[in-house]
Amino acid sequence: MAAYKTELIGNHPSIQNLKRLISRVAASPAPTVLIYGETGTGKGLVARMIHKESRRAQKEFVDINCAAIPASLLESELFGHERGAFTGAVERKLGLIEAANHGTVFLDEIREMDLTLQAKLLSLLDTRQFRRVGAVKTTSVDVRFIAATNKILLSEVKDGNFREDLYYRLQVISLNLPALRDRGDDVLTLSSHFIDRYNAIYKRSIRGLSDETADIFLRYGWPGNVRELENLLERIFILEDDDEILPRHLPDRIIRTVRGGGAARTEAAEGPGPAGFHEATADFQRKLIARAMLEADGNVQSAANALRISRHALRHQMNKLGL
DSSP states (O other): OOOOOOSOOOOSHHHHHHHHHHHHHHHSOOSEEEEEOOTTSOHHHHHHHHHHTSTTTTSOEEEEETTTSOHHHHHHHHHEEOTTSSTTOOSOEEOHHHHTTTSEEEEETGGGSOHHHHHHHHHHHHHSEEOOBTOSSOEEOOOEEEEEESSOHHHHHHTTSSOHHHHHHHTTSEEEOOOGGGSTTHHHHHHHHHHHHHHHHHTOOOOOBOHHHHHHHHHSOOTTHHHHHHHHHHHHHHHOOOSSBOGGGSOHHHHHHHHHTSSOOOOGGGOSOTTOHHHHHHHHHHHHHHHHHHHTTTOHHHHHHHHTSOHHHHHHHHHHHTO
16 A cells, blocks of 8 residues: 555645645644544545644654544543553553644544543543543643544534534534535546556556546546545556556446436536435535635635624534535
8 A cells, every 4th residue: 555645635626725724723723623524535634734734743643543442442542541450451551642742643533432531531621631541640741632523513412422512622623624526626636646656656557547437537426535536546556457547447336326327426506306405405505605615715704794694503504514
């Protein structure tokens, strides 16, 4: 596999605006950042960019997937433990948060953290202090926390799956990553980038996408976003011998989807189709709000004024639509 990417590829206005916001957030002293985005949109990449552009860049970046570590072990992994704190704790262990002191902790899939641990995280965010499991004294840390989720956290709060106080503590600065299907020709820009990369890695000389393949890529919905695109192209490099990427190299599901009209790209101008009235209306609202936020350079109040609604109403609608 290729080395980890530390750049955001794309020319779409939403990506250019996102790059500007990343630089501003990175340079700020903001202790918490919340990243929203569908699976595969690059939340981990954005978190690393914020760290790399910040004053903490020379310190540790600790990546923790809250869904990958069992709830029974996550507290010890995060906060560490003292010797004898539980069966098997034969020596003191520093937690990942303490290891990242003066650096950045990335809490991916924050929604999957259980409510008890959410309360302890909230206390840490408020006081910048914590106790190792089994400890009496507190430990202080200076860490920036970046959390990420593909869920609408406000809905999770209403359903009782996420603490409301923690939600508002994390929500102070939030970034929304656009889906690949909403980034126009960026799918071709990214394809070219990945083809160059894998030509170097696999010692190949693939020229690029055929015209028909490019058309398919533009029309396909990419539910797995950039990750799906990258994995597909790497698979083709490994399994195919042609010097151009052709439609016959693509999985049948992509061909069927595009030619059958399943999850092909949907533009607001096309109006309600098989998805139905409510889905089409929500899609139109997303595009309208995204355009207003872009023109307002990310300023919610200015975007709300342009849309002639209150700031609170815009925030509510953005959370409802996953923006």
